[in-house]
Amino acid sequence: MQLKNFLFALGRPFSPFYSSLMAIRALLYKQGILKSQKLVVPVISIGNLTMGGTGKTPMVVYISKLVHAMGLKPLVVSRGYGGLASDLVNIVSDGVKIRLSASQAGDEPRLLAESLPGVPVLTGKQRAVVGQYAVTHFKPEVIILDDGFQHLALQRDIDLVLMRADSPFGNGHVFPGGDLREPMSALSRAHAFIVTGNEEKLDVPPELDEKTRNRRLPARPVFRTSYRIVEIVDSKGNQPVLLEAVLKMPLYGFCGIANPQSFWISLQNEGFQIVGFKAFMDHHSYRLEDFKQLAAQAMKNQAKALITTEKDLVKLRGMSVDFPVLVLRVELTLDHTFQSFLKDKLQPLICADNSVFVTKK
Secondary structure, eight states, rough: HHHHHHHHHHHHGGGHHHHHHHHHHHHHHHSSOOHHHHHHHOOEEESBBSSSOOSHHHHHHHHHHHHHHHTEEEEEEETTOOOSSSSSSSSEEEESSSSOOOHHHOOOHHHHHHHSSTTTEESSHHHHHHHHHHHHHHOEEEEEETTOTOOTOOOOOEEEEESSSTTTTSSOOBTTSBBBBOOOOGGGGSSSSEOOOOSSSSSSOGGSSSSHHHHHHHOOOOOEOOEEEEEEETTTTEEEOHHHHHHHHHHEEEEEOOOOOHHHHHHHHTOEEEEEEEOOTTOOOOHHHHHHHHHHHHHHOOOOOEEEEEETTTTTTTOEEEEEEEEEEEEEEEOOHHHHHHHHHHHHHHOOOOOOOOOOO
16 A cells, blocks of 8 residues: 555656546547447446446446346446457357356456356457447347446446445545546546445445535435345355354455455454455466465464455366365345436336336346
């Protein structure tokens, strides 16, 4: 963190220049000078203004399931960051079979494919191209764009911006002087803001109270997520393990995600006995040597097992590890007010006659 802050301090003089470039780019797209493609089906973008993890992957899973529950056929389009597959369009899952490994697809698209059986997941750098391919070959009724807030070459009908509860605006400076991808004015494109993370127990984090929202955010709805443990599984057999038993044992945590502190805090909040913790870089590719070192450190701290995230699990498959590895599976959810918001936004886009589509039981 100290190195990150030091680098941001060095880059601070260049922030206004980069901020202006991003603002001009957005204006050129808005005025049609830079072309963006409109698809014949609604596009829901899930993104953020800050760099780093805000829970986009679990949000994509949640939105996909919610859209499916509305009786609609969703499809997910992602960039495929970190994946080796480099075609214009890479089919991670065709909705029936998962075709690409985590190393080929990227860890997040692979996790999305595993978490969303029946939902096609496609990747590609030019998401307008991927979106058009999806419409032609898969006939989805809604496309969900993963990490799409800055990807203006593909028009979206609903823009959802995620913000971390503990740091919704980062340090307030645009890259390279801070962790904002664009100036705050970009938030005017959003249709709603979603606060993620378990760090704050308040209904509304102090940074997003009514006074601050009126000053810093456009007049848009603000929703708050919650998380619950779905299950804990053994990484070898992918079999559930009793939560009560795991809570009684000392554990050594590790992860390779953008915001490792959020996982550590979640483990603490849920009452796990964490005797040590190792954070790897986001999208870290695990090697057997990593596990030997983790196991050695866990045993030194008298831990009975390692515990990690679902995102890390997709990169562990096929590795032979002697020390037990547990995986915490969590589920993101929002209350009925968000569900009503999304349904109201989607309904006129789906139904030409403005009739109400039926929610599946």
